[in-house]
Amino acid sequence: MILIISQNKEITTTEVIKWLLRLGKNFIRVHEDEIFKIKTKEKRIYLESQRNCFFLDDITSVWYRRGGLVFEHLHYKNESINLNMNEYQHWLEDYVRKTLESKKHINKESNTDVNKLLVLEQAQKFGLDVPAYFLADSTDKVQMERTIIKTIGGNPRMENILKDYSGMMYTTVVKEHEDKNFFITFFQEKIEKDFEIRSFYLNGKIWSTAIFSQNNEQTKIDFRKYNDKKPNRNVPYTLPKNIEEKIDFLMQSLDLNCGSLDFIKSRNKHYFLEVNTVGQFLGSSVICNYSLEKEIADYL
Numbered sequence: 001m002i003l004i005i006s007q008n009k010e011i012t013t014t015e016v017i018k019w020l021l022r023l024g025k026n027f028i029r030v031h032e033d034e035i036f037k038i039k040t041k042e043k044r045i046y047l048e049s050q051r052n053c054f055f056l057d058d059i060t061s062v063w064y065r066r067g068g069l070v071f072e073h074l075h076y077k078n079e080s081i082n083l084n085m086n087e088y089q090h091w092l093e094d095y096v097r098k099t100l101e102s103k104k105h106i107n108k109e110s111n112t113d114v115n116k117l118l119v120l121e122q123a124q125k126f127g128l129d130v131p132a133y134f135l136a137d138s139t140d141k142v143q144m145e146r147t148i149i150k151t152i153g154g155n156p157r158m159e160n161i162l163k164d165y166s167g168m169m170y171t172t173v174v175k176e177h178e179d180k181n182f183f184i185t186f187f188q189e190k191i192e193k194d195f196e197i198r199s200f201y202l203n204g205k206i207w208s209t210a211i212f213s214q215n216n217e218q219t220k221i222d223f224r225k226y227n228d229k230k231p232n233r234n235v236p237y238t239l240p241k242n243i244e245e246k247i248d249f250l251m252q253s254l255d256l257n258c259g260s261l262d263f264i265k266s267r268n269k270h271y272f273l274e275v276n277t278v279g280q281f282l283g284s285s286v287i288c289n290y291s292l293e294k295e296i297a298d299y300l
Helices: 011-022 079-102 116-125 241-253 282-287 292-299
Strands: 002-005 027-030 037-041 044-048 053-055 061-064 104-106 133-136 147-150 157-160 165-168 185-189 195-202 205-212 233-237 258-266 269-276
Touching: 002 011, 011 027, 011 282, 011 292, 037 079, 104 292, 116 241, 116 269, 195 241, 195 282, 195 292, 205 241, 205 282, 233 282, 241 269, 282 292
Parallel strands: 002 027, 002 061, 061 104
Antiparallel strands: 037 044, 044 053, 133 185, 147 185, 157 165, 195 205, 195 258, 205 233, 258 269
């Protein structure tokens, strides 16, 4: 049985599931709003939610896409009992998660959030070119128009519940000095690019896509500022073999067997930017005819 941990409307998950159905494989898709009870049945650990149930030892492979397992906690009137029971249940939940991660898997819930600073240090150790970067709490020594600002970790979204919209923090060029200090922020040298590269990594195999974002004013700093009226040209691309080998070493050192990596091609160099363990790859898969959804289904 294949276990897929995802979000309710995550389209990439759905596309992989279509292949599993075609291959005739049994699977369970866990959504982020499910709450599981841990039980025992026939002397085996049994997990049950409002829409799924399975024996822990029946799971043969796991794909952690997004979301996570959520467990119901028992509550007692006696607060001291509550404290003890929560501690005991923590170890039981930990056992369930670690058991699932010990099975054949694509990504793990426990290391889905990677530390960008540590990743960049590791990338440099393995010989990948990385744009010069530094941390600062002011713009006093920042070179205007030649420095970009990014988040230290992940791609945080800002939600506005009242107005029903959300926003994402994009890579931005620093154009003016700030009067006051601010929270420590990640600054990086702005690289003049020929094009961007998004590489999808799965267990040692790499599929890359060249994204010609620099010709469009809206996308030239961050291709995620998609221009729907005039989309960027995307074509299949093959990274130099020595860079693919370094990517493999990097991902193994981070204990990641899947992820999307971003590069900038500038003259004769490929600059590594970051790795996203649960990044989107469906667009590149379709445009470049890579069938990555099938690759994932086949592995599972």
